[in-house]
Amino acid sequence: MEIDPTKIYGRIETFAALNRTIAPGDGLFKNRDPEQYFIVGASAAHAISESLAAACVSPEDIGRILDYACGYGRVLRWLRVEFPQAYVLGVDKDLKAVRGSNSVLGVETRQLDVSLAKPIDAPFDLIWVGSLMTHLPEWETLRAIQYLKTHLTKGGVLVLTAHGYYVYERLRLRERHYRIDEARIGKIIREFDRLGYGHVSYGNMSGYGISVSKPSRIVAMIETCNLVCVYFKARGWAYHQDVFACVNP
Numbered sequence: 001m002e003i004d005p006t007k008i009y010g011r012i013e014t015f016a017a018l019n020r021t022i023a024p025g026d027g028l029f030k031n032r033d034p035e036q037y038f039i040v041g042a043s044a045a046h047a048i049s050e051s052l053a054a055a056c057v058s059p060e061d062i063g064r065i066l067d068y069a070c071g072y073g074r075v076l077r078w079l080r081v082e083f084p085q086a087y088v089l090g091v092d093k094d095l096k097a098v099r100g101s102n103s104v105l106g107v108e109t110r111q112l113d114v115s116l117a118k119p120i121d122a123p124f125d126l127i128w129v130g131s132l133m134t135h136l137p138e139w140e141t142l143r144a145i146q147y148l149k150t151h152l153t154k155g156g157v158l159v160l161t162a163h164g165y166y167v168y169e170r171l172r173l174r175e176r177h178y179r180i181d182e183a184r185i186g187k188i189i190r191e192f193d194r195l196g197y198g199h200v201s202y203g204n205m206s207g208y209g210i211s212v213s214k215p216s217r218i219v220a221m222i223e224t225c226n227l228v229c230v231y232f233k234a235r236g237w238a239y240h241q242d243v244f245a246c247v248n249p
Helices: 012-017 034-054 076-082 095-104 138-149 165-172 183-195 215-224
Strands: 064-068 085-093 106-113 124-129 152-162 197-202 204-212 227-239 241-247
Touching: 012 034, 012 076, 034 076, 034 124, 034 152, 034 227, 064 076, 076 085, 085 095, 095 106, 095 215, 124 138, 124 183, 124 215, 138 152, 138 197, 138 204, 138 215, 138 241, 152 215, 165 183, 165 204, 165 227, 183 197, 183 204, 204 215, 215 241
Parallel strands: 064 085, 064 124, 085 106, 124 152
Antiparallel strands: 152 241, 197 204, 227 241
16 A cells, blocks of 8 residues: 655654555545545644643543544544553444454444443543544534543543534535435535534434534533533634544543
8 A cells, every 4th residue: 555654744753654545445545545634644643742731631641542533533543653552442333443443443342322321431541532423413423422421531532523613614606515405405504503513314224314503502512511621622623623622530
């Protein structure tokens, strides 16, 4: 797989150690474009690094990491090389993705119980949640943050991403439709304007679709869960999704 490592956010040494095997079925490996795939993963690693710095947490002090909704391991592979001293666990509701991540990366992975009835494991020092809240209605996003808070150590850091004003404007101007029709675009824009959080489902997939949220709305949910927001960067992940980091005080 020939890739110019200088384009991967300057992480040449880290990239050299990165497992670049793609699991069969990984839908994020679009058009067989390896460079873009790894750029997005490296961008997540960069956002996590900035989040830890904002939380005054040294990467060397991270002992346990959870990649929540890990998919086929686009970010999971970076966590493994960025934190070689840490135990890394990936969870996802998609059993094929869980098995694919495990087979190609050799990282422990488990299928997620979406009822959130049971704890995943012992608390973690760092939890990454990339592009999950971008698909959930507001009440599900709040429920997920509450659940993940119970999995943080004291002083642990939760990093999550959301669609913000950038995606809202693309929808409003019809620059991109994000797999939803005109009626749903109108609905999500109205909800964003009125409530600060808009969500519509993909077709008949009730409860799962696309969401857009004002940063203030995400911060309010974080604070409702008794977490402290220490970092925000608009379009901080791959110049597309907003990044938030919060600490369990």
